[in-house]
Amino acid sequence: MKLYPRQRHRVLQVVTKLVIPFVLMFGLYVQFHGDYGPGGGFQAGVIFASAFILHGLIFGLQQTRRVLSPGVLRVMMSLGVLLYAGTGAVTMLMGGNLLDYDVLAHDPLHGQHWGIFAVELGVGITVTGVMISLFYGFASKR
Amino acid sequence: MTQAIGLYSYWIVILLMMAGLYIMIARYNLVKKIIGLGLFQTSIFYLYITMGKVDGGTAPILVEDATLLYSNPVPHVLILTAIVVGVATSAVALALIVRIYESFDTIEEDEIKAIEAQEPDS
Amino acid sequence: MTEQLPALQILITMMAAPLCVLVRNARVSWAIALLANAFACWVAWQLLQQVQTTGVIRYALGGWAAPSGIEYYIDTMNAAVLLLVSGISTLSLLYAYKSVSKAVPMAKHYLFYSAWLLCVTGLMGIVITGDAFNVFVFLEVSSLATYMLISFGDDRRALTASFRYLVLGSVGASFILIGIGFLYAATGSLNMVDLAERIPDSESQRAVLVAFSFITIGVLIKAAVFPLHAWLPNAYTFAPIAVTAFLAGTATKVSLYVLLRFFFSIFGEAYSFGQLFLNTVLLPAAIAGFVLMSLVAIFQTDLRRMLAYSSVAQIGYIVAGFALASQAGLTAGIVHIVNHAMVKTALFMAVGCIIYRVGHAHRPSLDSLFKHMPFTCVAFIISGLGLIGVPLTVGFVSKFTLIGAAMERGWWILAGLVLISSLMAVVYVGRVVEVMLFRQSRQSGPESSGLSEAPVTMLIPMYVLVAMGLYFGINGSQTLSVAGEAARQLLGGF
Amino acid sequence: METLVAIVLLTFLAIVAVGIIVLRDLLGAVILLGLYSLIAAGAFVVMDAVDVAFTEAAVGSGISTILFLGALSFTKHEQKPRGNDSVMALIFVIVTGGLLIYGTLDMPHYGRADSPAQSHPDLAVRFIEVSGSEVGPPNIVTSVLASYRGYDTLGETLVVFAAGIAVLSLLGLKRRRPEEESPEDAPGDTPGVKPDDVQSQY
Known part of the structure; x- marks a missing residue:
């Protein structure tokens, strides 16, 4: 993908800087409000990634890479999966079946709440990492 | 009204699916094949969601109203998974296409076949 | 602890995959992969023991009982396939260490092993699950990892092979998705046991029929059964050879397992073969597969491609066994799944050793290879005999059972054709052996002078498989009894 | 409406x-x-x-x-333009589509509330009726996705992860150094431009 950081899209740059915090905020909302309305880890991850993709498109990949390095992305996508599977491992250690969140707290409903929170977070982290990696991968070929 | 499109909506969706499948197998351009895959899969998602719709139902988000009818959430869950799988597949496919273009200098299937036919196996 | 074994089967390799990406070191990630696989292999062995003593194991994931949640359903059949997949994967990984170091750049090794782990996890996930939709999800996990593994091949045609497999594989997976959707619309369920109960009572029998045909076609594509095998030869030829050895022993076998599960457990033998006359479609395809593909294999000069076509032919034998739909036929099919996996993996490993030292696998230029690489050649010859089906090898056990099953049904033609295609195997294996053993080197040029035997880490896994092949060839009753037990359970439905 | x-x-x-x-x-x-x-x-x-x-x-x-x-x-x-479209592909697609339409003939009609899918006591009905008290979240889809069928979602995360490492291995994340850059020019580039010039363009 061709990116034109040096061209003077001053308006776009300023607007982008204004918009990105709101996009990130919306991502957080979707991540943690998924219990009550539409949304969840996957959608939140995509929204988070879109903020960085927007940054990359407007400021150029070099700038974005300074904010979020490929090494961090690698760690993110692995950690998300580990968090999800690790939640399963913890439920097993606490005496339940794989991914049986009931055992995570004294009260099954609380356990479910914590379990869903953890796995959605895992999904969100992995998806954010992978989606930005996909963008880096396709954008950094030239 | 409902009876009139009782099956009609399935049929249109099937036609759309077949359009996608046709692009996948009949077009030589690799990118076009993957576009066809996207069309095919999106139409399958549509088919699933059609199955879960209940007349007069609302989105499956619980509210304090016992009389409310909800649409079936199961197809929604399945399709959420399937959408993710679909985009993952297209991402891998597109990455492969980029590499194929780098090494063959074309993304037309028949031209690639012609180039490959000239190379011995080992 | 023992009741958590089914979960550990999947979880360990699953968690090892991201761990490899985190450590980013070639050797460490290889060690992680090997350890995780060995552990999975041990778990599978324990599960097989447990299933044989206590019967079917059901494990409710998330603590939600069967139709609501997803469950693992393990009977003799899946336990055996789990052991096969994890065992072959462990041996191939041991083999991969040296073999892959030449083909794949060092900096990408951690990705390679991570993809390998994902592939194994996906394959085992398909086998162990008792939920129809979950089959699709893990099918895609293993498929994506497989596309990636194939693309690691050092020839540029590996990329196109991988892409073609991706397109065909996605068509197959989408067909399976459509089939599962129709099943869900007709019954409202996704759990296999529940589906088996509800299908006969469903008021949408046409939808069930369509679901059946779509799932069948989709799985047949993934299993590379004869007219739908187009992706296989190139994929096997251009993938890194350790990957080929691994895939040849596992990927198609797992798809064949899915076929069995859907035909016999979910739809039931009476529906698939009684009502729909499936054998009138499946049997001609299987026969055409093993006859034609054996014939094609004879004319290949590249060993990898020859073995790839031979694989399609062998899948034909297995499907022919299924199509007989009898206790004996199923036993033959299942036992051949295991036996062929051992033989073919060993053969590809031998070819890999040749490639490692010689640099190519072009049959006519392997003159008097036996002088330089005796161990590799002996392994190739013994496994080749197994492929043909010579007595005292595993191939004999399964072909003998298959011919017996065919004659039990009175299908003499099938028995005859199996013999004929075995003769073709004699020709294509024989030509390689002839070049290796007897043909004199035209010139003792610099190319062949510096040759030596392959590294020990490549020879050991190969010889483990060769030894297992000989052991189960001489003592065939062990695998046959397990396969017979699995066939009985399958024919009995859930 | x-x-x-x-x-x-x-x-x-x-x-x-x-x-x-x-x-x-x-x-x-x-x-x-x-x-x-x-x-x-x-x-x-x-x-x-x-x-x-x-x-x-x-x-x-x-x-x-x-x-x-x-x-x-x-x-x-x-x-690229091609001659006639493949007849075989068309036949295959028509047969497949025909089979699918045949399958829908006795399917539950669109929107029916009493179809098997809507009335299965252990899936759809249970999720709608008791997921609120069993799992908690008002959004039933979240309950089913993360808890009842949480294992599917784990598989889904693995698929995403697989796609991530596949792109990582196929394309890489770092900008390739000029000497590693492929010799082909992408469309739009002036052919024969040296890698250094390409770098300086951006």
Whole structure:
């Protein structure tokens, strides 16, 4: 993908800087409000990634890479999966079946709440990492 | 009204699916094949969601109203998974296409076949 | 602890995959992969023991009982396939260490092993699950990892092979998705046991029929059964050879397992073969597969491609066994799944050793290879005999059972054709052996002078498989009894 | 009213699909595919699948369009004209479609509340009736996705992870150094430009 950081899209740059915090905020909302309305880890991850993709498109990949390095992305996508599977491992250690969140707290409903929170977070982290990696991968070929 | 499109909506969706499948197998351009895959899969998602719709139902988000009818959430869950799988597949496919273009200098299937036919196996 | 074994089967390799990406070191990630696989292999062995003593194991994931949640359903059949997949994967990984170091750049090794782990996890996930939709999800996990593994091949045609497999594989997976959707619309369920109960009572029998045909076609594509095998030869030829050895022993076998599960457990033998006359479609395809593909294999000069076509032919034998739909036929099919996996993996490993030292696998230029690489050649010859089906090898056990099953049904033609295609195997294996053993080197040029035997880490896994092949060839009753037990359970439905 | 909207959206989808088939310009086809996903997302909202609509809009018309554009930016934009279309493919597609339509003939009609899928006591009915007290979240889709069928979602995360490492291995994340850069020029570049010049252009 061709990116034109040096061209003077001053308006776009300023607007982008204004918009990105709101996009990130919306991502957080979707991540943690998924219990009550539409949304969840996957959608939140995509929204988070879109903020960085927007940054990359407007400021150029070099700038974005300074904010979020490929090494961090690698760690993110692995950690998300580990968090999800690790939640399963913890439920097993606490005496339940794989991914049986009931055992995570004294009260099954609380356990479910914590379990869903953890796995959605895992999904969100992995998806954010992978989606930005996909963008880096396709954008950094030239 | 409902009876009139009782099956009609399935049929249109099937036609759309077949359009996608046709692009996948009949077009030589690799990118076009993957576009066809996207069309095919999106139409399958549509088919699933059609199955879960209940007349007069609302989105499956619980509210304090016992009389409310909800649409079936199961197809929604399945399709959420399937959408993710679909985009993952297209991402891998597109990455492969980029590499194929780098090494063959074309993304037309028949031209690639012609180039490959000239190379011995080992 | 023992009741958590089914979960550990999947979880360990699953968690090892991201761990490899985190450590980013070639050797460490290889060690992680090997350890995780060995552990999975041990778990599978324990599960097989447990299933044989206590019967079917059901494990409710998330603590939600069967139709609501997803469950693992393990009977003799899946336990055996789990052991096969994890065992072959462990041996191939041991083999991969040296073999892959030449083909794949060092900096990408951690990705390679991570993809390998994902592939194994996906394959085992398909086998162990008792939920129809979950089959699709893990099918895609293993498929994506497989596309990636194939693309690691050092020839540029590996990329196109991988892409073609991706397109065909996605068509197959989408067909399976459509089939599962129709099943869900007709019954409202996704759990296999529940589906088996509800299908006969469903008021949408046409939808069930369509679901059946779509799932069948989709799985047949993934299993590379004869007219739908187009992706296989190139994929096997251009993938890194350790990957080929691994895939040849596992990927198609797992798809064949899915076929069995859907035909016999979910739809039931009476529906698939009684009502729909499936054998009138499946049997001609299987026969055409093993006859034609054996014939094609004879004319290949590249060993990898020859073995790839031979694989399609062998899948034909297995499907022919299924199509007989009898206790004996199923036993033959299942036992051949295991036996062929051992033989073919060993053969590809031998070819890999040749490639490692010689640099190519072009049959006519392997003159008097036996002088330089005796161990590799002996392994190739013994496994080749197994492929043909010579007595005292595993191939004999399964072909003998298959011919017996065919004659039990009175299908003499099938028995005859199996013999004929075995003769073709004699020709294509024989030509390689002839070049290796007897043909004199035209010139003792610099190319062949510096040759030596392959590294020990490549020879050991190969010889483990060769030894297992000989052991189960001489003592065939062990695998046959397990396969017979699995066939009985399958024919009995859930 | 809802059904009417659904029919209109379906018609839109059909028009867009025809556009995708006939268009030879790949860029146009990609944009149309994004549009297709967006319309489908609209239809999903009409059919009460809000979560799916959200995802389809974000993924189908967002991320996947970006990926296509990324891939197109260094391959060719035009699909080469071909002679006659493959008859075999057409026959295959017609047979497949015919089979599917045959299968729908006795399927539960659109919107029926008493179909097997809607009335299965252990799946749909249970999720709607007791997920609130068993699992907690008001959004049933979240309950089913993360708890009842949480293992599927684990598999889904693995698929995403697999795609991530596949792109990592195929394309890499770092900008390639000039000497590693492929010799081919992408369309739009002046042929024969040295790698150094390419660097300085940006």
